[in-house]
Structure formats: C-alpha cells, structure tokens
Amino acid sequence: MSATLTMKPEATAEAEARAKVERAEIDASTRLPVVLFYGSAVFWLLVGTLFALLASFKMNAPTFLDQWGWLTYGRVRPAHLNAVAYGWASSAAIGTGLWLMARLCRAPLRHSTLLIGAAIFWNLGVLLGTFGILSGDGRSIEWLEFPNYASGMLFVAYGLIAVWAVIMFRFRQPGHVYVSQWYLLAAFLWFPWLYSTANLLLNFQPIQGGAQGAVNWWYGHNALGLWFTPIGLATAYYLIPKVLGRPIHSYYLSILGFWSLALFYSWNGMHHLIGGPFPAWMISASVVASVMMFIPVVTTAINHHMTVRGNFQALKWSPTLRFTVFGAMCYTLSSVQGIFMAIPSLNVVTHFTHYTVGHAHLGLYAFFTMIMFGAMYYILPRVVGWEWPSARLIRWHFWLTAVGIGMMVVVLSIGGILQGLALLDPGVTFMVTLEYTKPWLFLRSVSGILLTAGHIVFAVSFTMLLLRVGVRKTEPTLFGSDQGRKPERLTV
Amino acid sequence: MNRMPVIVVGIFLTFLSSWIGLVAYPYLNLGRFTPVTDPDSGEVFPPPMSGLAVAGQRVYAASGCVYCHSQQVRQVGYGSDLERGWGSRPTVARDFMRENPVFLGTMRTGPDLANIGARQPSAMWQHQHLYQPSVVSPGSIMPSYRYLYRLQKIEGQRSANAIDLLPPDAAPDGYEVVPTHEAEALVAYLLSLNRNYPLPEAPESSQ
Ligand code: HEM
Numbered sequence: 001m002s003a004t005l006t007m008k009p010e011a012t013a014e015a016e017a018r019a020k021v022e023r024a025e026i027d028a029s030t031r032l033p034v035v036l037f038y039g040s041a042v043f044w045l046l047v048g049t050l051f052a053l054l055a056s057f058k059m060n061a062p063t064f065l066d067q068w069g070w071l072t073y074g075r076v077r078p079a080h081l082n083a084v085a086y087g088w089a090s091s092a093a094i095g096t097g098l099w100l101m102a103r104l105c106r107a108p109l110r111h112s113t114l115l116i117g118a119a120i121f122w123n124l125g126v127l128l129g130t131f132g133i134l135s136g137d138g139r140s141i142e143w144l145e146f147p148n149y150a151s152g153m154l155f156v157a158y159g160l161i162a163v164w165a166v167i168m169f170r171f172r173q174p175g176h177v178y179v180s181q182w183y184l185l186a187a188f189l190w191f192p193w194l195y196s197t198a199n200l201l202l203n204f205q206p207i208q209g210g211a212q213g214a215v216n217w218w219y220g221h222n223a224l225g226l227w228f229t230p231i232g233l234a235t236a237y238y239l240i241p242k243v244l245g246r247p248i249h250s251y252y253l254s255i256l257g258f259w260s261l262a263l264f265y266s267w268n269g270m271h272h273l274i275g276g277p278f279p280a281w282m283i284s285a286s287v288v289a290s291v292m293m294f295i296p297v298v299t300t301a302i303n304h305h306m307t308v309r310g311n312f313q314a315l316k317w318s319p320t321l322r323f324t325v326f327g328a329m330c331y332t333l334s335s336v337q338g339i340f341m342a343i344p345s346l347n348v349v350t351h352f353t354h355y356t357v358g359h360a361h362l363g364l365y366a367f368f369t370m371i372m373f374g375a376m377y378y379i380l381p382r383v384v385g386w387e388w389p390s391a392r393l394i395r396w397h398f399w400l401t402a403v404g405i406g407m408m409v410v411v412l413s414i415g416g417i418l419q420g421l422a423l424l425d426p427g428v429t430f431m432v433t434l435e436y437t438k439p440w441l442f443l444r445s446v447s448g449i450l451l452t453a454g455h456i457v458f459a460v461s462f463t464m465l466l467l468r469v470g471v472r473k474t475e476p477t478l479f480g481s482d483q484g485r486k487p488e489r490l491t492v
Numbered sequence: 493m494n495r496m497p498v499i500v501v502g503i504f505l506t507f508l509s510s511w512i513g514l515v516a517y518p519y520l521n522l523g524r525f526t527p528v529t530d531p532d533s534g535e536v537f538p539p540p541m542s543g544l545a546v547a548g549q550r551v552y553a554a555s556g557c558v559y560c561h562s563q564q565v566r567q568v569g570y571g572s573d574l575e576r577g578w579g580s581r582p583t584v585a586r587d588f589m590r591e592n593p594v595f596l597g598t599m600r601t602g603p604d605l606a607n608i609g610a611r612q613p614s615a616m617w618q619h620q621h622l623y624q625p626s627v628v629s630p631g632s633i634m635p636s637y638r639y640l641y642r643l644q645k646i647e648g649q650r651s652a653n654a655i656d657l658l659p660p661d662a663a664p665d666g667y668e669v670v671p672t673h674e675a676e677a678l679v680a681y682l683l684s685l686n687r688n689y690p691l692p693e694a695p696e697s698s699q
Contacts, residue, residue, distance in 0.1 A: 062625075062633045069640075136554035138554060186499075190503065209592055210518075218514040262502065262507070263509070267513065274570065276596060277584045348571050352562060352597075434601070
C-alpha cells in the first residue's frame with residue numbers, strides 16, 4: 001500500500017484536522033451533481049419498482065389490466081428493466097462515481113456544469129425512452145429497447161461524463177492512484193464506446209439479423225460487466241477500508257483482479273447464446289472467458305474478505321458496511337453462479353428459464369443495488385451536511401430488501417430449474433413446463449412486495465434527509481455504538 | 493499503477509480485443525449473407541418477406557413477444573428443441589438475414605416460434621389465439637392482445653375477416669370482432685416464420 005492511503009495513527013492532530021477540512025471542501029463541491037443524480041436514481045427506483053410489480057402480477061394473472069396496449073406485459077417488462085438499469089442503477093452509479101472520483105483525486109469537483117447538463121439529458125432520455133417503450137416505439141432488443149430519440153440523449157449525457165472524468169483525473173493531486181480509480185476511469189471510458197457501437201449497429205444503421213445477436217449480447221453482458229460491476233467494485237474497494245479504518249488487504253491482488261476482469265469480462269457476451277446460430281469458436285471463446293472469470297472473482301473476494309476479517313462486528317453498527325458487505329458477498333455468489341451457468345452441460349438446463357432472471361437479480365440487485373444503497377448511506381450526509389433521520393428506517397430498509405431479494409433469487413432458481421429440466425425432456429408437454437413455474441412466479445410477486453416496501457421506506461428516509469427533517473445531529477446515524485471507532489481514519 | 497497512460501492504454505486494448513472478436517468479426521462474416529437459390533425449383537431461401545410481414549415484425553417488436561418466446565432451434569445436443577417439433581433442423585445465421593431486429597430471445601415462457609408458420613399455418617387460429625390465449629390453450633399465461641382488434645357493428649354482411657370467438661369473448665348479436673391492420677400484419681409475420689427449407693450449411697431438412 002502506498003503512503004497516502006495507509007493508516008496514519010501517528011499523524012498529528014493538526015494534519016488530521018487539515019485532512020478533515022480538505023475532505024469537507026471536496027464533499028461540498030460535489031453537492032449539486034450528487035444530489036441531482038441520487039435524487040433521480042431514487043425517483044426511477046420507485047417508477048421501476050412499480051413496473052416490476054405490474055409485470056410480475058401479470059404473469060400470475062394475465063388478464064390483469066390487459067385491455068390497453070400501453071400496459072401489456074411485453075412493454076411493462078422492458079419499461080421495468082430500462083427504468084431500473086438506466087434510471088436507477090446508472091444514476092446511482094454516476095452519483096457515487098463522481099463523488100469517489102473527486103475524493104480520490106483529492107481535488108474539489110470542477111466543471112460541475114458538465115455534470116448538471118449530463119443529469120438533465122440523462123433524465124430526459126430515460127423519461128422519453130420509457131414513454132417510447134410503453135407507446136410501442138420499443139425495438140425489443142434486450143437492454144437496448146430505448147428508441148433512438150432517447151438513446152441519443154443518453155449518449156450525450158455519457159459523453160459529458162466521460163469528458164468530465166478525464167479532466168478530473170488529469171487534474172488530480174499527484175501521488176498514488178487508488179484501486180477504485182482504475183475501475184471508475186475504465187467504466188467511464190468503456191461505456192460510451194459500448195453504448196454507441198451497439199446502438200449504431202442495432203438501432204441507427206442495423207446490420208443483418210444474423211450478426212445482431214452477437215452485438216446485442218456483447219452489449220448486454222458488458223453493460224453489466226464493464227459498467228455496473230466496475231462501479232460497484234470501486235465503491236466496495238473504497239467503502240470497506242474506509243469504514244473499517246484499515247487499508248485493503250493486498251494491492252497486488254487488486255491489480256490482478258482489475259486486469260483479468262478487463263480482459264475476460266469483455267469476451268463473455270456469447271454465453272447468452274449457447275447452442276444458437278453462431279460459429280462454434282465464438283461461443284467457445286465466451287465460455288472459456290466466463291470460466292476464466294474465476295480469477296478476478298476469487299482475487300476480489302479474497303481481498304475484500306481479508307480486509308473485513310476480524311472486523312465483522314462492524315456490520316452490527318455501520319449501515320454502510322452492512323449493505324456494502326452484503327453486496328460484495330453477492331458479487332462473489334452471482335459471479336460463481338454465472339460461471340457455472342456458462343458451462344454448456346449446465347446451461348442447457350438454465351437457458352431460457354426463470355433461473356436466468358434469478359441470476360440477473362442476484363447480480364444487479366443483491367450485488368450492485370445493495371452496494372449503491374450502502375454508498376448513499378455514506379455519501380449523502382457528508383455532501384448535504386445532514387444525518388439520516390432514523391436508524392430504525394435504515395434497519396427496516398435493510399431487512400426488507402435483504403429478505404426480499406434473497407427470497408426472489410431462491411424461488412426463481414427453484415422454479416427455473418424445474419422448468420429447465422421439464423423443457424429438456426421432450427416427453428413432458430410444453431403446458432406442463434409452464435405449470436411447474438406458476439407457484440414460483442407467485443412467490444416472486446410476494447418477494448417483489450417486500451422489495452417495494454423496502455424501497456418506499458428508503459425513499460421516505462431519503463426525502464427526510466434532503467428536507468432536513470428533525471433536529472441536527474452531530475454523530476452519524478448508526479445501528480448502535482461504534483465502540484469508539486473513527487470512521488475517517490484513512491486520509492483520502 | 494500510478495501512470496495514467498498505462499491505465500488508459502490497457503483499458504483501451506482489453507476492450508478492443510472483444511470489440512474485434514464479438515463485433516467486427518460478426519459484422520464482417522455474419523452480416524453479409526446473400527440468399528441461396530435452389531437449382532431445381534428456382535426457389536429463394538430464406539424467402540423474401542412480404543411488406544405486410546415486415547410491418548408485422550414491427551408489431552412483434554412493439555408488443556414484446558420476445559420476452560416470452562425465442563426464435564432459434566438449437567443444435568443437436570443443446571436441449572430438446574428438435575424433439576419438441578420446433579423445427580426440422582437447427583437454425584443458422586443465414587436464416588436471420590432478413591430479420592430486423594432479430595428475435596433470438598432468451599426466455600421460453602412460451603414455445604419457440606422460429607417455425608410457428610409451419611406448425612400453426614391457420615390465420616384464423618392465430619387470431620383466435622392472440623385474442624384469447626387462455627381459451628384456446630387452457631392454462632396459458634400469455635396475455636390477450638385484444639387491443640389489436642376492433643368490435644364493430646355488422647353493416648349488412650359479416651366482414652370476411654371477422655374472427656370466430658368462443659365464449660366468453662364472442663361478439664354480441666349484431667356485432668363482430670375484426671383485426672386491425674396491426675393484427676393482420678402480426679399474423680402475416682407469424683405465418684411467414686418457417687425455416688424448414690434447406691440451406692447448403694443446414695441441409696438436413698425433412699421438407
Ligand atoms: C420490486 C422489485 C422487483 C420485481 C418484482 C422485479 C421483477 C422482474 C420481472 C417480472 C422481470 C421479467 C422477468 C421475465 O422475463 O420473466 C424482471 C427482469 C429484470 N429485472 Fe427486475 N424486479 C424487481 C426489481 C429489480 C431491480 C431493483 C433491478 C435492478 C436494479 C432489477 C433488474 C432486473 C433485470 C436485470 C431483469 C432482466 C432479466 C433478464 O435479462 O432476463 N429488478 N424483473
């Protein structure tokens with residue numbers, strides 16, 4: 001570990017005080033963009049959740065609200081996906097990413113107009129896109145359903161953010177580049193490239209159908225692997241050491257984890273098309289790359305685990321850490337699950353079933369979304385200058401979402417495996433494969449209600465913080481006593 | 493790892509490799525098919541799509557059928573697609589050369605539709621099913637697409653394209669249910685889905 005990030009127990013009180021002032025200045029400089037992106041994220045979380053419930057209920061009761069094209073399952077479902085992926089998850093990622101960037105560059109945020117412009121374009125894009133899907137302008141290309149008038153706006157917003165990130169990085173204070181910064185810089189540069197290539201070849205100047213599937217899943221998988229994952233990991237790499245006041249276990253493992261992720265993840269896409277109409281080498285390359293993902297996943301898991309080791313009691317008092325460690329563990333879990341799903345003999349069972357949907361939620365929700373919640377609990381009070389109103393609300397938020405997502409993944413996995421085994425057996429009629437899934441799809445709706453309740457609790461507490469409800473607190477809102485720990489023991 | 497150029501170049505190169513393999517390669521090799529003409533019959537495969545079918549493809553996209561239906565018959569050894577009668581041979585890249593967008597799909601809440609036009613060639617059946625899936629297929633969770641149909645008063649003769657519906661959806665006396673242009677197009681598209689023709693790279697057609 002380099003000097004800037006090591007604990008400095010011997011640091012003088014004066015130096016500590018100076019670092020504290022510096023941090024406060026940086027935090028204040030990020031206020032408007034962070035609040036804008038976080039506010040939009042929470043708004044879209046609620047909208048996306050509403051669509052999710054609707055989609056889920058429609059699978060239990062297909063006649064529910066079936067008289068309008070606007071609310072047909074085949075539109076509500078992509079509206080859900082896009083609202084949560086671009087509205088919630090990406091906005092939360094950008095808000096977190098830009099705060100981390102400013103802190104780690106140890107420079108007040110500059111050119112905030114770029115970011116404010118990006119936030120406006122972003123929200124307009126998601127709004128128009130969601131509307132477009134509901135009104136029948138969606139193209140049914142998974143993860144790229146937004147019509148061109150909306151994706152164009154998102155691209156402009158991404159472009160502004162990438163430019164901003166490069167400027168910030170150029171003007172960082174000299175010294176050590178922290179692990180999280182590699183991930184952030186990479187994500188901010190990969191995404192515009194990824195998004196523009198895919199939209200160009202699939203939506204603006206569509207290529208022949210035979211080639212579209214490959215580009216579609218190159219995009220779909222990289223949106224998860226090279227956009228959400230690096231930002232989720234950057235956040236975990238920052239928050240875990242920060243809250244515990246001890247450095248990351250091994251710098252070298254971090255380097256290995258980063259470059260192996262960059263190399264192997266980008267090649268994963270074709271594992272969504274195993275058995276499909278593509279040359280065998282393309283599918284094999286993705287299967288091999290998927291299995292190679294063991295390297296980044298295991299190194300990251302070891303690195304995080306060894307950092308927390310001996311300090312698990314901190315999960316009792318720190319909301320940030322509880323959400324973040326939950327998310328980091330689910331990263332390992334969903335990645336290992338994904339590796340097995342890419343092995344053809346197992347893929348043949350899970351492909352085309354609800355098991356995949358369970359996996360998607362383990363990844364984008366249990367891993368990414370939970371880490372974003374953790375980040376918001378850490379960042380918002382520092383940026384706004386007001387503590388979270390109530391530990392009890394945070395506790396409800398945690399348990400509703402943790403139990404809800406746990407249940408969703410379990411029931412979709414069981415239902416999916418039953419469905420998959422039945423589909424494999426040509427002696428079982430198709431209608432019977434459908435019957436196997438019905439009870440589990442019902443339980444999925446129940447788990448969705450838990451998640452919805454959790455999101456409402458979170459939105460209430462978020463709004464109370466922004467409105468500065470209650471009395472000013474001098475101490476962070478924790479679940480209990482932190483036994484004299486000082487959360488800001490690392491300088492950056 | 494403190495130097496910006498090293499990081500940025502690495503970020504660029506790793507990603508470039510997959511861009512070449514999974515974007516540029518398919519663009520150059522799977523994106524430039526031409527149809528094949530059968531020397532005996534003179535037929536062209538894959539057959540050109542009618543204008544109505546192309547319009548129906550857009551309705552299929554707008555309605556989100558792809559979230560429940562795949563359109564690909566996997567190769568032997570990958571599932572029971574062939575045994576289920578979803579096609580007489582696995583689908584290959586050339587089969588999709590006229591599709592835009594392509595609806596390969598990732599979910600089989602409903603059956604594969606790569607060859608639905610061969611399996612259910614009756615337009616009337618398709619309309620009845622789209623209007624009332626759970627009446628035609630008891631237990632189905634496919635949503636009704638009644639919003640693509642119109643209930644109208646019978647003026648003189650019953651329209652030629654009126655749909656025969658079973659209770660509880662049957663039109664009241666003096667009324668009839670007719671497909672909108674979108675429903676006609678969608679069904680034309682579904683009936684066009686028949687990939688059981690032979691191709692040089694996929695000859696084992698039983699057709
Ligand atoms: C109330 C909570 C939620 C419920 C009830 C729910 C339900 C659903 C449903 C019904 C689908 C379509 C599945 C299908 O095709 O059969 C879906 C897909 C998806 N949802 Fe959610 N969802 C919820 C929250 C979220 C959140 C917060 C996220 C991410 C941040 C998320 C990410 C996804 C993803 C990535 C997919 C696509 C899966 C695929 O690619 O096949 N969901 N969800």
